[in-house]
Amino acid sequence: MTKRPTEASGTKPDQAGGKSLPSIGEYYSATQLRADRWSTLREVAEGLGLHPSESRQQKTLLNRAEQLFAALAPIEAYWAFPGAAAFEHMRRLLEHRNIDDFCHSVLRTARALASGAYRRRVVPLMSSEMDAEDFEDEASLSPEARALGRPYFEVLIVDDLSEHQERWLRQSLQRARRPEDAFIYEPVIVPSLEDALIGIMFNFNVQAVVVRPGLALKSRNGVSILNKYLTSVSEDEEVDGLRPEEYGPETCRLVHKIRPELDTYLVTDRSAETIAAMDLGGCRRVFYNQEDFLELHLNILRGVNSRFKSPFFTALKEYSKQPTGVFHAMPISRGKSIARSHWIQDMGAFYGPNIFLAETSATSGGLDSLLEPKGPIKKAQESAARAFGSKQTFFATNGTSTCNKIVVQALIRPGDIVLVDRDCHKSHHYGMVLAGANVVYMDSYPLHQHSMYGAVPTKEIKHKLLELKAAGKLDRVRMVLLTNCTFDGLVYNTERVMEECLAIKPDLVFLWDEAWFAFARFNPAYRRRTAMYTAGALRRTLKSPERALAWEQQQADLADADDETLLNTRLIAPPHARVRVYSTQSTHKTLTSLRQGSMIHVYDQDFKGETEQAFHEAYMTHTSTSPNYQIIASLDVGRRQVELEGYEFVQRQIDSAMTLRRAINTHPKLEKYFKVLTVADMIPAEYRESGIESYYDSKQGWTDAWDHWGSDEFVLDPTKVTLAVGGTGWDGDTFKTQILMDKHGIQINKTSRNTVLFMTNIGTTRSSIAYLIEVLLGIANDLDDLLDDASIMEKRSFDNRVKSLVEHVPPLPDFSRFDMAFRHGETPEGDIRTAFFLAYDEENCDYLDLDDGIMAKLDAGEQLVSASFIIPYPPGFPILVPGQVISREILTFMRALDVSEIHGYRPDLGLRVFAPHALERLSKN
Template sequence: MTDSNSRAYNSVWQFRADAWCRLEEAAERLSRAATQGRPTEALADSVRALVRGLQPYEHYWAFPGTQYFAQMQRQFTSGNYDKFSRTVAKINRALVTESYRSGESHITGTNDHEQSIDVHYDETTSDRTERPYFEVLVVETMTEQQERALRKEVRSWRRPDDEFVYELVVVGSGDEAVIATRLNVNIQACVVRRRFAHKSAKDLTSLGDFVDSRVSDELADHSPEERAQILAAQISNIRPELDLYLMTEIEVEDVAGRVGHDFRRVFHAREGVLELHLSILHGVAERYRTPFFDALKKYSHRPTGVFHALPISQGKSIVNSHWIKDMVGFYGLDVFMAETSATCGGLDSLLEPTGPLRDAQDLAAKAYGSRHTFFVTNGTSTANKIVGMALIAPGDIVLVDRNCHQSHHYGTMLAGAHVQYLEAYPLTKYSMYGAVPLREIKGKLLALKSAGKLDRVRMIMLTNCTFDGVVYDVERVMEECLAIKPDLVFLWDEAWFAFARFHPVYRTRTGMAAAKALRERIKDPAYRERYNSYLAEQAKKPDASDEDLLDQRLMPDPAQARVRVYSTQSTHKTLTSLRQGSMIHVYDQDFEQKVAEAFHEAYMAHMSTSPNYQIVASLDLGRRQVALEGVELVQKQIENAMQLRDAIDNHPLLSKYMHCLSTAELIPEDFRPSGIAQPLRSGLHNMEAAWRHDEFVLDPSRITLYIGPTGYDGDTFKREQLMDRYGVQINKTSRNTVLFMTNIGTTRSSVAYLVEVLVKIARELDDNITDMSQTERAIHDRRVLRQTEESRYMPDFSGFHPSFRDGDVSDEGDVRKAFYLAYNDSFCEYLTPDEVEAKLDAGESVVSATFVTPYPPGFPVLVPGQLFSKQILNFVRFLDTPEIHGFQPHLGYRCYTGKAIEMATPVTTPLAVTIGSNGDVEKPTTKRRPKPAGASAE
């Protein structure tokens, strides 16, 4: 997409905003030239190009709308450049200040040719106290007069005490309805009327990726009610939060019975629009409602006497203090007025919600597409442990991404699970890991099946998306795993992916959306037919090996498969919530029958009986925000990320020292069957194609910046350059990369500031290199070489010591046993890295007694019971981070003594461990431990 200045845009929203600003500037220059008698042809051509570029899009917004836009065009065509300039200025300022959202824009004049736009706006303040504004899409073929009459009728029903104000967007065809749904984030409801065309008579080619010919094809050759139902499904796929209404003229009762489940209400068209108007307001009010926040506000205004806990309640211990009154000045009084430990008086208990908190969680479940949602006030680390404790019993086998957050490792240890670690693909050039290939997951499941342990496999834990933005094909992973283990439970750690629900492309790869889609597909009778054909094909290959199955697309048995999915999300990380506000989303067919009681116990075990109600209220408010404007906010987040990518990679100086890693650089070709190397920059259709077909895709809002040519390691660049000098906060680094993440709070100004900072760093570096002596340049070049060469130290999971394994036919280990063995200090010793290496060189095994977790990357490279390898030692040795949990620089690694290993070793176990010549662990062999005296021969 380009404007008249040939600038490339990543989104129509940025194009539209900038085009109106440029049109205002161009119109002013044109008006001034005409007034001064100077030539206007070139200026008029520039204005004409801008108007032509905007015209195809303006049909899909209520403001300025087709009528005002046409009027503006007439002013330009007639040569009334002064009036045209003033009209454009009013429209643009209303768009920039968003004053049009007051609903007070109106037309003055006596006829169409004399009308002008009058929009109230205030350039001095951005504080908005007016009623929230939204737009309603109406799908019906209308004349201009009918459309004007409908708008007038709707406005006539407005009342001063209405909670909201809205305007209409009218389109005449199904394909345009889908375009409007994609383009206009202000739309909160859609009214489908009986008479609409399946395909627009307009030329829509200029709308590019937003046009989908499949929509009109699908709508053709159907009755009006059938077309309405198909269109409703199409719109729901794009914006599931929208309220859909149907207006028909015949057999309204019969129509409601047949298609009513696709619509919020079905109305008879001749009965007027008042009831529809009230229903639209009520539907938006349902999403606007914040039950717990409202209850907390009401409670905070009540006088209370506190005779149990929480002296800070209503600020009593502060306002009467002589020494900490500045606390009120900093935080404000309301936050303390809302502090309470009460669970009655209009409030609710987090552990046993029955009132406003239960309502708030139900609204969250609807917004996020889950069957149940639970609020968590101490982060997703706790959420992960709750799910683990609720579903895992001691001895169950759990498949875990080795690179997942440490809370999963601790959670499986606390639950007593036997852990089978999964290996992600390595990115050796950047010293980081990607995600776990489906082939690896299937291979581990099939190996456990061959070992006769599939009945013990309980759950798989995966991170979606990873810290670096790699996103799984969630639905396919679950589908193929269920073909091997039909009752497998999935825990998707979406700590950094809560926002994904609110974008039509992202949504398909979230745990909840994929669970619903998979459930609906499996129960479809057509799937049963496809499954029978699949079985017939499988029967032709009686000798197929597990290796053959790894390369096949597996299908679960619809008679056995149970869709059991949990997602944990850090609302506070990517959406609006106070720190540590998180949610657990559940889509589990067996939850009520098998899990509810255990989940309740786990929830009480990990949650406080005195939760922070401010966090709970912020979760309620954050849900309201995304239910009403999540699509808009997430779209802006992606836009800002793409602007940042383009600004860095297209800058001549920045591109000399750094660049944003592409999809092709972070996801190997084997996992991208679409073959699209840059789906983020090659149009919406390509992005959708990649997200439909590729095993892994890249989240556009994550920008991994490769800084190897600067000579800085990631941690130094983060601390000394970004944070200490310029106050730019980031989290994740690797040896030669830093990660920037845009979020719903990122602005274009903050993106511009980051680009400015990077340019300053690059300019300073460039100047320093120019001034270096020959010796200094050689030192710098060695640093650059160290940062740009591929890492030789990317360790795989070395394996558990046989003492902590269950036999020698599979690789899972008992982390809990190993963890608690270390509670006896006499079983542990500290070894320096050199001492560990010496033991490995001598062929001895060294076993970790604790978790060793470098930050970054933030995942354990050693867990209790794991064997050391030289590969792991070198990985830690060459990390650029000074923060390594579980490693004491003055002491070394905490390891088990030989006595401890002997004590832990069962009577019969695969005991011998072979250390290869390179110091890495080789596959252990089976050896029987001598029986103690007096042991039974059996």
């Protein structure tokens, strides 16, 4: 898609009545721009009612209103409310200086947009429709009242129509409505393919797209913040050469590529044979040269309903309404044990009756079994597989830690070699113990200055594979296990990693821990780096004749290549490679689900033939026979939500994080003590082919986040904002607990020695971002006052604390090695299971204090081997594992840790190590 000139990004503020508005360039999101413009217009309308006619103040406000209407006009074309007719009506009221009616219309519109009232009822804006009724604010309604209304959405119709034709089309669709319809929708009509792409990315209300034969190709809106959406998809798409008859099918394909959850419908006058040969993406139906609006209407409702259905949640609601006699093992079922109690009535009052009415035993019948699903749970999991792009999806009610163990046990046999990200969650390490894997730990690149690790470079993974290949052990290598994205927001180029690894071992299995990445499926940029999307794309790529030719050519070129050449070459996977990909997601961490609600997604070409039975056994091993039905229901509803409004929520989440970044980076007081770590701070230049350094720069403005997501080895998830706080003189853990949580009630998860991590999510609001900025500004002001009143010695003490946190940071240790007692040959894999269970016998272990004595032992040449996992929490990955040789660097780092929990370490006893006699005895065996 060709980029074309647009208006400037907005370095100069808009002028309206002598008072400047924030420039377009200050906004990352067109959605935020629209909301703020309407909010400002509401303030102008309120002001007009306070000043007499023809006064200087009124003239100023009228001028301001005209400027705002000019700014909103091209934006409103993509939304059904207030709609083109009502917007033009308000503009004419302003032009004719009908101030009372104008103010009334603007106030109602702004209020309805802010509260969402237009989604529930018709909001009268025309003079002929107005009355004295005061519509209640949507936010004031109870959840029960909101649940009674019909869900609202908008349908994007793509056709270049005259005003008369457009009015006829709207009326035709409105006449097709029926009182029994489950949903209500309004049409948005845009003229071109490019406008359609802008519309689906800008208007989060759109749930269906109808492409008609009269559409044009190019957009004429000329607004930079809207046309930025087009540059987002321009990298690998070219539409300028399309013939007019191809506009419709290409629109369907691109809509499906960008937002695959949307329903698309094509109205065409082409022959069925011609259309069948074209790529229509996920087009649900093609209508041939007909104006059967009732049929179109019914199909639109049916398509949305297929995503709206929540099979298990619906079954659970119906079950709760049934009168039953409880003669099974759950006294709390139907709330009986609570209703009869004199002492726990407060629990029933707190939770309400429905949660207990929906409680039952999994073996009592009436609902489905998570272990052997055949009814609504099975359907709910199939819906989740559709939503997340997997072949199979499995629910879990005891967290992603259990999901990880299930996948590892299903795929790994004792003695298999597994390449593991050393910084992955502790559940993977314990999974390796249970499965009896021989583990090769891979090191992430370090970020010494901030006491955190990055991610594992592709070259490091290839190096380990080639090392094992040279030793004749490649046949034993079973899996590569990586965290995507990391706790700190580093995201892999999943396609590159999997393809290059498959080029070395074509049957390799991949497990991607996406605990923090479940939301990524529902944003076009993020989606390309998810495990399931990449698995599907890679499978299609491997089947293409072009890829087969490219692989054959590369094989010829690398026939005699050494390992160094292979490491520095972008390898191509062979056509016969098998795509075997698993991902585990903490739905409860980033989407809507009750705590411990998680999913396992599978895209494995050999699942049916090789893994299904083992997976079933592993699932039965780790899944409770009494799963929590409320968690399952929340997973079902959470899936429904993201299919219908995931794009909107994720976009708002990104907007919130970007707003936070800009606010901190541009405020002189905040810059004094805080720094948001940039892409360049988190990812070394060698892994950033695009050269991007930050998402926002005060001189250059916003950086489009799409281009580098397609090319760079690693990218930074902007929704995770790492704030360097060393400049305050407080370490990360102190800042988290004593300042943020105890003083201001702000909760966060992760810290490092000199940073804290703020994670936005789909529930983050602009108000919460504003509160955080307010708190940080208050902390900065308090520090200013403290230092202004401090003595020379107190200022020197403060400076020393800052230097210790910012400049004198202990280097991060790499993984040392497994002791030879737990290795078989010179390659690095270690038998972690043997080491783990050897430590069960206390006679095999000693304890050493973390004092200078332990350092002296190392200096004297004594080898110390860890007998347990040592896991600082957060973030929850081990710095020592059973069987690992303890290095001076690890001890130095451990002594400098400032987190509140270190799992596996007992301060009263010391560091647990293997006794020399235990290692000697094992080596002899």
